[in-house]
Amino acid sequence: MVVMMTSMDSAPISFVLFQVPSTSADWAFSFFKTVQSTDAYIWPRTEKDIEGFAADGALFGIRRSDTGELVGLCYVVLNEEETEFEIGGLIVASTAQNFGLGTILTRFAVAHVIANERPWHYKREIISHIHESNNAPRNVFAKSWFTFMGKEIVPEEHAPASMKRNADGKLVGDKFLFPRSAVPALSKWLDEEFDGTLRNGTVIAIELPPAGLDGLRGALREEIQDMAAAE
Numbered sequence: 001m002v003v004m005m006t007s008m009d010s011a012p013i014s015f016v017l018f019q020v021p022s023t024s025a026d027w028a029f030s031f032f033k034t035v036q037s038t039d040a041y042i043w044p045r046t047e048k049d050i051e052g053f054a055a056d057g058a059l060f061g062i063r064r065s066d067t068g069e070l071v072g073l074c075y076v077v078l079n080e081e082e083t084e085f086e087i088g089g090l091i092v093a094s095t096a097q098n099f100g101l102g103t104i105l106t107r108f109a110v111a112h113v114i115a116n117e118r119p120w121h122y123k124r125e126i127i128s129h130i131h132e133s134n135n136a137p138r139n140v141f142a143k144s145w146f147t148f149m150g151k152e153i154v155p156e157e158h159a160p161a162s163m164k165r166n167a168d169g170k171l172v173g174d175k176f177l178f179p180r181s182a183v184p185a186l187s188k189w190l191d192e193e194f195d196g197t198l199r200n201g202t203v204i205a206i207e208l209p210p211a212g213l214d215g216l217r218g219a220l221r222e223e224i225q226d227m228a229a230a231e
């Protein structure tokens with residue numbers, strides 16, 4: 001078993017999951033760029049895009065509590081038609097992978113959208129895209145209750161030059177949906193299973209305004225009541 005240790009006291013490293021403030025958007029952008037600039041599976045975003053996500057409260061990061069180093073990032077963006085919230089730009093630094101941070105980031109981004117945007121009330125869905133050749137995030141999304149919807153070809157005029165094309169010269173993404181029917185599973189995980197401890201004893205604190213972890217737990221329980229009332 002590999003355990004990430006600090007050099008000071010040999011305790012497992014701890015992390016903080018937080019909403020990245022606008023004042024830290026440049027820091028988040030440089031982290032995003034270090035990975036995206038060499039990864040043909042990640043949709044490129046400009047510094048202005050990242051600033052916009054931060055200003056909307058839709059940029060989530062994970063930092064090491066000891067050094068403050070940013071090791072994880074993802075954003076949530078509403079599409080132009082305002083019908084889908086997309087979880088995008090999921091990145092975990094190679095030094096911090098396989099501790100469960102990518103899964104935690106995804107689940108909390110989804111919980112935050114449910115709690116603060118009430119997507120289904122406004123007939124909106126929560127989705128994500130994975131490049132058809134990218135295997136790394138598949139377990140993360142599957143374990144976060146996303147289900148495969150189908151393949152989508154990005155029209156060439158919208159396809160970023162940096163992204164990998166298939167043998168037919170097309171940029172193709174697999175689309176995944178977080179179904180409303182998965183809210184009870186997410187809620188159960190938050191209420192009964194998540195205690196701030198990850199794989200290998202890694203510890204993570206949750207700093208998500210406006211109401212933190214308990215606010216998210218309460219909001220998900222309310223969503224389940226709304227679902228029952230609507231049936």
Ligand SMILES: CC(C)(COP(=O)(O)OP(=O)(O)OC[C@H]1O[C@@H](n2cnc3c(N)ncnc32)[C@H](O)[C@@H]1OP(=O)(O)O)[C@@H](O)C(=O)NCCC(=O)NCCS
Pocket residue numbers: 039041042089090091092093096097098099100101102103104129130131134135136137138139140
């Ligand atoms: C995808 C990514 C965010 C996962 O972060 P992470 O913190 O390691 O995620 P977790 O620890 O929660 O889970 C990792 C899971 O992915 C699996 N995985 C990791 N790399 C993999 C790969 N190349 N192929 C298949 N599975 C892989 C692990 O086995 C693990 O599965 P398990 O929990 O069933 O054992 C990280 O690998 C990454 O940043 N990759 C590069 C960027 C990227 O592809 N982002 C996704 C854009 S949609």
